[in-house]
Amino acid sequence: MIYILPVLGIIFGIIVGVKSPYVFPQAYSPYVAIAILACIDSVLGGIKGMTEKNFNISIFISGFFGNALIAVAMIFMGEKLNIDMTIAAIVVYGSRLFQNFAQIRRFILNKAEKKDNI
Amino acid sequence: MKSYKYAVVAMTLVCTLLGAIIGIQFKTVKKQPKAVDIQRVSELSAELKSITEEKDALYERLMESESKVREYEQSQSDVSNSVKLLNDELEKTRMFAGSLPLTGRGLIVTMSDSSYNKQENVDPNAYLVHAEDILSIINELNVAGAEAVEINGQRIVGTSSVRCAGSVVNVNGVKIAAPFKITAIGNPDTLESALKMPGGVIDSLAPWGIQITIEKSNSVDVAGYTGIIQYNEAKVDKE
Numbered sequence: 001m002i003y004i005l006p007v008l009g010i011i012f013g014i015i016v017g018v019k020s021p022y023v024f025p026q027a028y029s030p031y032v033a034i035a036i037l038a039c040i041d042s043v044l045g046g047i048k049g050m051t052e053k054n055f056n057i058s059i060f061i062s063g064f065f066g067n068a069l070i071a072v073a074m075i076f077m078g079e080k081l082n083i084d085m086t087i088a089a090i091v092v093y094g095s096r097l098f099q100n101f102a103q104i105r106r107f108i109l110n111k112a113e114k115k116d117n118i
Numbered sequence: 119m120k121s122y123k124y125a126v127v128a129m130t131l132v133c134t135l136l137g138a139i140i141g142i143q144f145k146t147v148k149k150q151p152k153a154v155d156i157q158r159v160s161e162l163s164a165e166l167k168s169i170t171e172e173k174d175a176l177y178e179r180l181m182e183s184e185s186k187v188r189e190y191e192q193s194q195s196d197v198s199n200s201v202k203l204l205n206d207e208l209e210k211t212r213m214f215a216g217s218l219p220l221t222g223r224g225l226i227v228t229m230s231d232s233s234y235n236k237q238e239n240v241d242p243n244a245y246l247v248h249a250e251d252i253l254s255i256i257n258e259l260n261v262a263g264a265e266a267v268e269i270n271g272q273r274i275v276g277t278s279s280v281r282c283a284g285s286v287v288n289v290n291g292v293k294i295a296a297p298f299k300i301t302a303i304g305n306p307d308t309l310e311s312a313l314k315m316p317g318g319v320i321d322s323l324a325p326w327g328i329q330i331t332i333e334k335s336n337s338v339d340v341a342g343y344t345g346i347i348q349y350n351e352a353k354v355d356k357e
Contacts, residue, residue, distance in 0.1 A: 002126050009133035016134075017141015024146045032143050039136045046129060057128050064132050 006043075030086060031072045037093045038067040044100035051107035067093075180344075216275035216343045220266045222303045224338040225310060227255060230297035232327035244326050247296050249282040251328070252289075254319050255300055256280070262312030264304040266340040270294040273343040290345050306334040 024032050042064040049055035071089050078085025191205055212218045229252070232245035256267055256274060267274040272289040274280075279290065286293045302309055310332055313320050320330050 002123065005126055006129040006133040009130040010137040010140075013134040013137020013139075014141040014144070015137075017138040018144055020138070020142060022142055023149060024142055026146070026150065029143070029146050029150070032139065032146070036136070036140055036143060039132075039139070043129070043133060043136060046125075046132075050125060055125050057125055060125070061128065061132070 034071045034075055034089050035068040038071040041093045041097050042067050048100045048103050216273050219342040220340045223306055223336055224303040225306045226333045227300040228297055228331045230329045249280050249287045253280050258312050258319050259302045259309055262309045264302040266303040268301045268340040270299055271341050273341050275343045277347055301338050301340050303340055
């Protein structure tokens with residue numbers, strides 16, 4: 001069950017983050033929140049890619065960092081142009097997150113059913 | 119599903135990084151100052167009340183000590199003539215500094231906010247008495263030779279300040295609210311005519327309906343300055 005490793009990784013990461021003495025500057029808090037959303041979306045996208053057997057590690061890594069950067073840049077620009085881009089990012093990443101999750105769920109459940117059939 | 123062992127390693131690393139960011143963000147959000155809740159407000163107001171009481175008690179003690187000092191001075195003045203002279207000098211200096219309560223001929227100017235119906239499209243601020251209005255009245259009184267000026271019990275001395283502080287006015291660091299009672303000692307007729315001069319202060323405030331009444335009197339009382347004047351930076355230039 002090697003696939004449990006990422007889950008352990010995320011739990012380990014949260015513990016490390018909470019225990020660490022570092023705190024983001026208060027002003028960057030909204031940017032970090034959006035970056036986290038983008039990263040979660042990328043991770044779920046990667047898992048979805050695995051289920052569809054077209055996972056590509058470079059696409060995954062570049063997407064992980066690229067999405068976060070673009071999300072932050074978009075909100076930064078929005079702030080300069082006086083538009084609240086946060087909502088756009090939340091809606092887009094949020095809906096994609098749910099779609100990706102739905103696909104993963106379907107894949108896992110289908111696999112389980114097939115096993116039962118055998 | 120083909121083996122994604124290498125991918126799982128990458129995924130684990132990325133997830134750890136993501137988790138760390140999430141963890142730090144948790145802490146950041148937790149540290150964000152929350153809105154002041156009701157309990158805090160009541161706590162603060164209780165604290166304010168006790169501090170105000172303490173301040174009043176201290177003020178009383180200050181007054182006591184001052185009267186004691188005055189008593190000592192009085193008893194000392196009997197000792198000799200030179201001490202008496204010095205005492206007179208001290209009294210004069212105190213009067214000059216504004217720390218003594220004074221009485222004499224003068225007038226009382228009362229300013230209150232406008233009772234006009236507020237018109238639409240006009241800034242409601244225009245109907246209120248502002249620190250600037252008070253300052254211009256004080257200025258006019260001083261020009262006309264007022265010897266001592268006080269606003270609602272706050273004596274105006276060399277270091278006095280009059281400034282806007284939200285809905286009230288801060289004079290010598292003490293908040294006072296409308297109606298403002300400006301008491302001035304000086305020739306009542308000169309002072310009155312200085313204020314009522316055509317195009318003068320009162321004329322400029324009249325369109326806004328700010329109510330100004332001037333009451334001449336043969337005996338008005340002006341309180342002494344109770345604050346402390348400290349010279350930390352200034353020295354006497356002996357050249």
